Amino acid sequence: MEIPYTVTARPDTGLWNAKVGIWLFLASEVMLFGGLFSAYIFLRLDAQPGFWPHGLLNVPVGTMNTAILIASSVTVVLAWAALKMRQYAKYKFYMALTILCGVIFLFVKLYFEWPQKFDHFGAYIKPSALEKYEPYLGNKHLLSEGLPPRVEITGHLHNHEALHDPKIKEYEVGLDPIYTDPTNKEMDRPHFLYVGPTEKLAKIDKADVERATMFVPSHSAFFATYFTITGLHGLHVLGGVIVFVYMFLFGGIIYRQNPEHLANRVEVAGLFWHFVDLVWIFVFPLFYLL
Amino acid sequence: MDAHSHAAHDPHHHHDEAHEHHELGFFRKYVFSTDHKVIGLQYLVSGLIFLFLGFCLMMLMRWQLAYPGTSVPVIGKILQNVLGPGALTNDGAGHPGLMTPEFYNSLGAMHGTIMIFLGIVPVAFAAFGNFVVPLQIGAPDMTFPKVNMASYQAFFVGGVIMLVSFFVPGGAAKGGWTSYTPLADIADQGPTYHVIFNGQTLWLIGFIFLITSSLLGAVNFIATIIQLRAKGMTWMRLPFFVWAQFVTAFLLLLAFPPLESAIVMQLMDRVAGTSFFLPSGLVVNGAQVSISGGGSPLLWQHLFWFLGHPEVYVLILPGMGIVAEIIANNTRKPLWGYKSLVLAALVLGFLSFIVWAHHMWLTGMGTVVSAFFQTTTMIISIPSVIILSAFFISLWGGSIRFTVPMLFATAFLPMFGIGGLTGIPLAFNSADLYLHDTYYVIAHFHYIVAPGTIFAVFAGVYYWYPKATGRKMSDFWGKVHFWPSLICMNAIFLPMFLQGMLGMHRRWYDGGQGWTLATEKVWGLSGFHWNTPISIAAWVMGLAQIPFIINFFWSIRHGEKVDDNPWEATTLEWTAPSPPPHGNFTTPPVAYRGPYEYSLPGRAKDYTMQTEPVQPDERKMPEPTMSLSH
Numbered sequence: 001m002e003i004p005y006t007v008t009a010r011p012d013t014g015l016w017n018a019k020v021g022i023w024l025f026l027a028s029e030v031m032l033f034g035g036l037f038s039a040y041i042f043l044r045l046d047a048q049p050g051f052w053p054h055g056l057l058n059v060p061v062g063t064m065n066t067a068i069l070i071a072s073s074v075t076v077v078l079a080w081a082a083l084k085m086r087q088y089a090k091y092k093f094y095m096a097l098t099i100l101c102g103v104i105f106l107f108v109k110l111y112f113e114w115p116q117k118f119d120h121f122g123a124y125i126k127p128s129a130l131e132k133y134e135p136y137l138g139n140k141h142l143l144s145e146g147l148p149p150r151v152e153i154t155g156h157l158h159n160h161e162a163l164h165d166p167k168i169k170e171y172e173v174g175l176d177p178i179y180t181d182p183t184n185k186e187m188d189r190p191h192f193l194y195v196g197p198t199e200k201l202a203k204i205d206k207a208d209v210e211r212a213t214m215f216v217p218s219h220s221a222f223f224a225t226y227f228t229i230t231g232l233h234g235l236h237v238l239g240g241v242i243v244f245v246y247m248f249l250f251g252g253i254i255y256r257q258n259p260e261h262l263a264n265r266v267e268v269a270g271l272f273w274h275f276v277d278l279v280w281i282f283v284f285p286l287f288y289l290l
Numbered sequence: 291m292d293a294h295s296h297a298a299h300d301p302h303h304h305h306d307e308a309h310e311h312h313e314l315g316f317f318r319k320y321v322f323s324t325d326h327k328v329i330g331l332q333y334l335v336s337g338l339i340f341l342f343l344g345f346c347l348m349m350l351m352r353w354q355l356a357y358p359g360t361s362v363p364v365i366g367k368i369l370q371n372v373l374g375p376g377a378l379t380n381d382g383a384g385h386p387g388l389m390t391p392e393f394y395n396s397l398g399a400m401h402g403t404i405m406i407f408l409g410i411v412p413v414a415f416a417a418f419g420n421f422v423v424p425l426q427i428g429a430p431d432m433t434f435p436k437v438n439m440a441s442y443q444a445f446f447v448g449g450v451i452m453l454v455s456f457f458v459p460g461g462a463a464k465g466g467w468t469s470y471t472p473l474a475d476i477a478d479q480g481p482t483y484h485v486i487f488n489g490q491t492l493w494l495i496g497f498i499f500l501i502t503s504s505l506l507g508a509v510n511f512i513a514t515i516i517q518l519r520a521k522g523m524t525w526m527r528l529p530f531f532v533w534a535q536f537v538t539a540f541l542l543l544l545a546f547p548p549l550e551s552a553i554v555m556q557l558m559d560r561v562a563g564t565s566f567f568l569p570s571g572l573v574v575n576g577a578q579v580s581i582s583g584g585g586s587p588l589l590w591q592h593l594f595w596f597l598g599h600p601e602v603y604v605l606i607l608p609g610m611g612i613v614a615e616i617i618a619n620n621t622r623k624p625l626w627g628y629k630s631l632v633l634a635a636l637v638l639g640f641l642s643f644i645v646w647a648h649h650m651w652l653t654g655m656g657t658v659v660s661a662f663f664q665t666t667t668m669i670i671s672i673p674s675v676i677i678l679s680a681f682f683i684s685l686w687g688g689s690i691r692f693t694v695p696m697l698f699a700t701a702f703l704p705m706f707g708i709g710g711l712t713g714i715p716l717a718f719n720s721a722d723l724y725l726h727d728t729y730y731v732i733a734h735f736h737y738i739v740a741p742g743t744i745f746a747v748f749a750g751v752y753y754w755y756p757k758a759t760g761r762k763m764s765d766f767w768g769k770v771h772f773w774p775s776l777i778c779m780n781a782i783f784l785p786m787f788l789q790g791m792l793g794m795h796r797r798w799y800d801g802g803q804g805w806t807l808a809t810e811k812v813w814g815l816s817g818f819h820w821n822t823p824i825s826i827a828a829w830v831m832g833l834a835q836i837p838f839i840i841n842f843f844w845s846i847r848h849g850e851k852v853d854d855n856p857w858e859a860t861t862l863e864w865t866a867p868s869p870p871p872h873g874n875f876t877t878p879p880v881a882y883r884g885p886y887e888y889s890l891p892g893r894a895k896d897y898t899m900q901t902e903p904v905q906p907d908e909r910k911m912p913e914p915t916m917s918l919s920h
Contacts, residue, residue, distance in 0.1 A: 001430050001431065001872055001873030002430070003430060003431055003433060003435070003518070004430075004517075004518065005433075005517050005518070010517055013516060013517065015516075015517070016517075017433040017434070017513055017517050017518075018434075020433075020512070020513040020516055020517055021433065021434060021437075021509050021510075021513045024508070024509045024512050024513060024543060025505075025509050027543060027544060028505055028508075028509075028543045028544060028546070028547045029547070031544050031545075031546075031547035031548055032547035032548070032550055032551050033551070034547075034548065034551075035547060035548035035549075035550070035551030035552060035593055035596075036551045036554075036555075038548075038592075038593075039551065039552075039555060039566060039589055039593070042586055042589045042592075043566070043584060043585065043586065043589070046584065046586055047584055048570070048584070051584055211580060211581075211582065213582075216562070216563075217558060217562040217563065217564045218562060218563030218564050218565070218581070218582060219582060220582045220584065221564075221565060221566075221582065221584040221585060224555075224558065224562075224564035224565065224566055224582070224585075225566075227558075227562075228554060228555060228558055228564070228566075232554065
């Protein structure tokens with residue numbers, strides 16, 4: 001038994017099977033990420049003033065990752081074009097580049113961006129204690145400017161054990177720049193280039209703190225959506241890389257039987273890859289820039 | 291052209307084909323099969339088992355509703371030994387087998403989940419779709435046979451996870467099949483529960499597998515219908531069943547992913563401590579929870595019902611498709627209004643995406659939003675009514691053969707009608723405020739799904755059984771199955787309308803015993819006392835399924851042997867051998883005409899198959915006689 005139209009197009013639809021399949025699959029993927037992005041919109045619109053942080057992500061690194069992903073979308077098209085011209089060596093080269101881009105993207109995400117967040121600390125101050133930390137927060141100034149208040153103090157946590165040890169009564173935080181000089185606009189987020197916590201220490205009494213966590217998903221609605229969406233996107237990148245690695249290693253077997261078949265497969269995987277790229281085009285401005 | 295290019299590039303091609311005629315081993319043939327018919331049967335058998343299991347959960351609940359505070363006889367003791375004292379305890383008299391409120395909630399939640407996602411969708415959509423659709427469009431198989439296999443396996447894993455959740459500490463999910471947050475977020479959590487192996491978390495994980503399964507299935511169905519239609523099988527020559535499956539597949543494809551995103555978020559809430567669905571300042575057991583807050587419980591409801599409402603049409607459309615085939619076949623005349631049926635199904639599919647918030651009248655969304663969804667909900671009843679009317683008109687003037695499939699198909703019509711019409715009060719938000727979450731709602735949607743879709747499923751099983759096995763199921767035992775089922779269905783669900791209008795809430799653990807609302811009398815019994823006859827009807831209906839089960843298995847070997855087209859039907863699946871071999875057709879079929887050419891004038895037979903070429907003089911209309919000319 002043979003399934004028709006696996007490689008050649010059906011005359012009246014003009015499509016081969018996998019192409020129909022991948023477009024349908026991508027339609028459902030649009031709905032999947034659509035659900036997550038609508039959650040982002042819902043939660044962001046619902047957020048209380050001051051509870052949706054800005055400028056916590058590293059814009060140059062994100063920009064670099066965006067560029068890498070777009071470049072990989074180009075190389076995968078070149079790999080497909082090489083196959084169409086029956087230049088297998090060139091296909092291998094461009095496929096290797098694509099895989100490399102995907103791996104770099106994941107590497108940056110998992111070994112640089114996420115750990116930097118996990119290492120950052122934030123403490124939400126109780127409304128009753130906001131007055132006490134006014135020198136760090138500068139809320140009077142913000143109020144006069146008509147800006148939303150600051151309710152959280154962030155920075156590098158020096159006594160990490162304070163998170164778990166109830167005997168330690170205060171957090172020692174190396175402050176992020178803005179808290180050292182809260183009325184100075186220059187110090188405020190977002191910084192285009194990453195600026196780490198300063199050496200200036202602040203002691204925050206645990207009794208004054210509503211919640212204190214590292215920048216993990218449970219930190220806030222912002223980080224919950226950030227980690228969920230970028231995590232799911234990262235899984236998609238990983239899936240794409242695995243498929244590409246398979247095509248890179250074993251594509252020759254299909255190529256020798258029917259080069260058009262391999263070209264079709266690369267086209268389908270490439271369409272998926274473009275979609276993954278497109279999702280990132282939404283993720284980047286929503287989380288890094290807006 | 292296709293075969294040519296293959297032969298050019300693939301010298302091993304013929305060699306491979308010769309190999310396929312070898313007998314496959316048991317595992318390749320029945321367990322890891324890529325044949326759409328075997329996969330269809332796998333879905334059918336597992337789906338029917340899950341349907342029965344879901345029904346058993348309900349029969350247990352009916353005991354608690356009819357006789358609250360007393361132990362379940364016999365089974366209660368066994369269950370208490372298996373599931374432990376957290377699920378069932380000793381009653382006041384010291385007898386074991388009294389179910390706890392938590393266990394009752396588990397039963398309710400899992401009844402809904404199992405019936406919908408592990409029972410009806412796999413049977414009505416996946417089983418019949420897999421088995422029948424490729425045959426009806428004249429395809430050798432589905433477009434992606436391996437994906438098809440993966441779809442079943444994902445379903446199987448999801449089903450196993452759901453079943454396993456009964457045996458973890460704390461028992462299966464208790465949040466209802468809707469798993470509303472914030473309750474579902476905080477359920478089954480705390481020091482006595484495992485982070486992953488608790489009912490609600492397993493429910494979520496199981497769901498991810500089920501969604502994956504239906505996603506793979508939906509892609510496959512749509513691609514198959516677009517790509518693999520036989521020569522001459524144009525869109526308007528597709529049987530209505532194929533159209534129904536086509537629309538259903540689109541609903542699954544586009545409506546399930548938003549729920550999947552919601553499930554990922556709820557999973558994050560439960561495992562990673564996020565607050566997607568938890569509002570700020572949430573208090574549990576008198577203490578404020580340490581969460582970031584800022585989440586929205588309403589978000590879950592929106593995402594859930596964005597699936598939940600199209601899901602309703604996922605449940606009913608395949609049933610309508612089955613009924614259409616059987617009605618045309620047994621009235622021996624063309625289905626009335628084929629084009630309007632197709633159009634109505636497409637409109638139904640589209641509209642089902644913009645009515646979801648009518649499940650949420652009580653949340654206080656605001657009048658503008660309510661007015662919008664109330665309007666769309668009113669509009670969506672139009673295509674449903676078109677479909678039902680077309681079926682009724684199809685019966686008109688036919689010389690109906692009341693075969694067993696036809697009995698079920700005919701019963702479907704008024705039952706679905708009752709279900710649909712009783713939904714209209716719920717569509718108005720002012721009326722729904724009163725009826726929301728009562729037994730009225732239960733009765734309404736069960737009329738659509740139970741004597742509606744499940745009857746259509748039974749009709750389909752009886753109808754296509756000869757194609758799958760080459761033998762017919764017993765007519766006599768079919769009727770023994772049909773009549774008690776029909777009577778019991780109505781005995782169960784009609785009184786529930788009364789109970790609901792008395793204000794009985796759908797989640798009451800004690801059947802409304804202690805509530806004044808439910809003590810009011812109607813037709814001689816109080817709302818509470820109506821529980822007893824309903825429960826008895828449910829148990830009798832359980833017994834009435836035994837003839838079906840026996841008939842189903844007995845007929846595989848001992849049923850009456852029949853030829854390839856026992857019902858004298860017109861569609862392509864009846865041109866294939868029974869059971870169809872791997873690859874289905876001995877020669878690729880060609881379709882020359884529409885799907886329902888019954889009782890064509892001037893023919894010896896009263897049915898003309900789609901594969902019969904059109905004769906040159908066939909399409910000429912007979913000259914009108916004098917008496918009809920004006």
